[in-house]
Amino acid sequence: MDDSGQNADGPAASKRKDARRNQQTLLDAAAAVFATSGVEAPVRDIAAEAGVGMGTIYRHFPTRADLVIAVYRHQVETCAEAGPALLAAGPTPHAALGRWVGLFVDFLVTKHGLAAAMQADNAGFETLHAYFLDRLLPVCTELLDAAAAAGEIRSDVGAYPFLRGVGNLCIGAGTDPRYDARRLVELLVEGLRPPHRP
């Protein structure tokens, strides 16, 4: 899966020193440009910001998804690792689920355009979608299972649709003060509770 040149976070310990340095430069430049113009910023802009040619970008990060993943890897890892911790700490599995989802939402809404790019069918971003899934789906499954086992939520909602739903709700957040993704996600999490029999 990581035959694409960049793995882990630091530039791979392989190859020439200038290449490693350029990779780091690129990562920094991309982070800066993403923050300003969103993850769909023109490749030329990122190259310019980094002071390198476009060929260099494509050599290090064959697809835009590779670059995005490399830039945000740390934060996604952190989010993934927070899942089990919250489950252990929280008063109930449902509360832990709520908090964990909140973390994910906080991450997404502050990354301009990331939630939209993460869409499954977004050409050129399939790898990005897959990465988020690989990393977060197991965590989400664990939390959902725990909450279901505790009888706090229905057990017929899959982690995949749920996680995608949360991601979808974050699209466009941060560009419109009237739209509060956090709130809607809270409602969705409430909606997971078993239908109360009156």
Add this chain to the structure above:
Amino acid sequence: MDDSGQNADGPAASKRKDARRNQQTLLDAAAAVFATSGVEAPVRDIAAEAGVGMGTIYRHFPTRADLVIAVYRHQVETCAEAGPALLAAGPTPHAALGRWVGLFVDFLVTKHGLAAAMQADNAGFETLHAYFLDRLLPVCTELLDAAAAAGEIRSDVGAYPFLRGVGNLCIGAGTDPRYDARRLVELLVEGLRPPHRP
């Protein structure tokens, strides 16, 4: 607002006969291409399907949003009109809300790429966003207010974020069998219920 050439559904009763005919041809062609390739299909493709030049498209529909609106106007109107009817018919306002939202979701998930295009910040689609809002927000508000007045849902959720949330949840539906937008929207609607005090 409709100084753009096309209004209502039939070609405007104005101007030359060939122009009217072309406008209808364009609408049919666009509907066909949208169904196959989604609403982001290249303008050239639509022109080719209709057997006209691109200039003709831009003359009749200055922006892509105008074309999309024209193609789907009927269905959006139908959806909007169904709101009050459901409210009058349904057993409860909350049930009516659920059914109405279901109608909206059914519409969106069958229109490849429409939910995504409807995004507020999508360059060139602002008009589309505005049209959906103009048409559906009042209906949604009415349903939400009725349900809130009946004490069936919290009263602190605005119609705008709710409607956008529903739209967002529909993004990417229909391209992935694992993702069930309908289900998630149902959960969201359940999440609207007042927190039950134990």
Add this chain to the structure above:
DNA sequence: TGCGAAACGGAACTACGCTCCGTATCGTTA
């Protein structure tokens, strides 16, 4: 110091949105 491999840069190719203007068509008037 010399040399082959690795990396670099950016011109060039493709795809697409959108505009612009010469040409064709319509329908009205003499």
Add this chain to the structure above:
DNA sequence: TAACGATACGGAGCGTAGTTCCGTTTCGCA
């Protein structure tokens, strides 16, 4: 019905952006 102005048409052409390709430069080892 012939002629003419207004209206509409078509598609070449321009700008922008993604992606590739290859001649040039740099690195690091012998």
